[in-house]
Amino acid sequence: MAVTKPSSDAMRLSGSSPLVRRLKQSVALLPAYAATATADAPPTYTEMGLRYSRYSEDSLADNQRLFGASDRYDINITQLWLEAPVGDNWSIAIDVQNDYQTGASPWFVGVQRDGQPGIIMSGASIQDNRVEVGVTTRYFWADGNAGLNITHSDEDDYEALSWSADMAWNSDDNARTWSASVSQSNDTVQPTQEKIPVFIDREDIDTQSAYFGVSQILSRTAIFRVGLSYTYSDGYLTDPYKLRDKRPSDHSRWAFTTGYRKHLVDMGATVQADYRFYSDDWGMDSHTLTLGWSQPLGRHTLKPYVRYYSQRAADFFDPVADFTADYYADDYRLSAFGALTVGLNLQVQLGDWVAEAQVERYRSNNNWGLYEGDAAPALVDFWRGTIGLTWRFE
């Protein structure tokens, strides 16, 4: 009678095929299978997705605008991605994104007859197309995974080449995961002179960043995470399309993030809370609080969310820039303001397909923030809508 040996090749238990990983995921919560659940493994399916988003800023009111077009930016974003397992321990992901942008932006802020700041817009609508391609490869082992990403972005006046490396590793009981990443980006800005003058030919920006975080499973229904990141940029950081804009040639930023997820068993829903504190050496601080609710509807999911944001102005910001100072800017993005976002995301499961739709409304106002500061007249409000389709297959 033939006899097999436990150590023989025939008996080697791979157990890491996508099919078996899916089966194990189904029963991972049962005590009898907790030890065999694979903490880290390549995706169990190949996924391909297509997503379209439209971002549309509200037009400027007449009493805000001194001169130029009232229509602001509209951006059409198309994304295509593919993520697939490769062998037992690898995955690969490819992301392609195309942004098509039209509209006008604030050129500088002047003073109206009534003494109030007024915006001079950039004139006729610009048209700009950006293409970004990124490739990520990831290696999985029993206690963690590591990834390497390279991304190239190109548009008429800006090119960026970046790489990043990240790693996550789990504790022996799989209750804690440490994450770390580093990244580097080399950018080149070469502004195009059309309706408004620009004063540089070609400049470079280099950015490095690092992140470290920990997530902890608190119970079978709750998870908590914290993280800290540092980013440093140097080079030409001034906005070349703003007349009154001169910024330091380096910029250090810190961000602290934390998040909490709690599954409410009786309701079958999950509540989500995320907070981020940001601070930089330009004098800006910000707080971001996001609250969300994930509600299953049969095989589908509905996720309403709300986000509050408050920002302190940069040290060199003024609603009407003082260009006698060493540094100055009237860019509304550097002003003190608060913002509120409300959004709704719906995912519909259709067999091997997932359809997604999301709508988001963003409003900002100087009086909504936690920090004192002069109001920028060009604060933006926008709508963003997204539709997407994902197909998963083996």
Next chain:
Amino acid sequence: MGGPASITVQVPSARRDVATASLVQVQQTLEALEARYSRYLADSVVSQINARAGREEFTEVDEECRALLALADTLWRDSDGLFDPTVGVLNRVWDFQTGHLVNLPALEALQHQVGWDSVEITQEGVYLTVAGSEMDLGGLVKEYAADTVAQSLKEQGIESALVALAGDVVAVGSQADGRPWRVGISDPINPNESVFSLEMVDMAVCTSGSYARRFEYEGKLVSHLLNPHTGYPVDGPVSVSVIADTALIAGAVATVACLHDHHKAPLWLNRSGLPWLILDAQGHGVGPIHDKLNMPT
């Protein structure tokens, strides 16, 4: 559970009382699982779900049941609907003794009561949307029971045990003297004899098959397993054995293999990446385990 059960525990003499207590707990575990999931017991959760079919009444289920239903759902999707816990109603129209389809119109009517996609599982519980439909989780529960018993023995400090529930076998550690457990796989021709043995340490082997329950239909010996899409018997493998680290995974893969025809069963098994063996009615084998052992074809 509808089949023979055998639990072997090896402990030093000084721990005989631990072994005795563990076996008592094992019996209680098996009885509790039977009480929860047997469709032959009126109070089981499965019977309650079946009794409320088509009445717009959800039956509350716990996390354990939800996990088993999630596994059934994954198997249903990955097998293109061949694995379907609602197929059991079709057994009523077949006489497996004579191999006759009792009533063709009844088969067509009952087809409407088959379909896992008609099962609603929400936070409220489980609901069979079609009146007269039934679900049966017996196959999965038997394998789950083997793993649960093995886990229970480990939690009680048992390091050497062999759990055998019908065709599902789980080895806990090795034997007390360090030798692997030796498990025989039945010969389809002589089920009381083994065609080969496995030496097992901390692994599971499950054998699914119909060698004891085949019947003649239109001149061929076919399985008692029915294709949910057609309602007719599957012309599939006689015996499939799969090795995995748990009985639930090994058994699920082996069961679905038996639901495929002879050509597609190996493709399904290769997808799993697990060691497998298919035996035909004459005891001839194919598969990675067969190839490694240079067994006669």
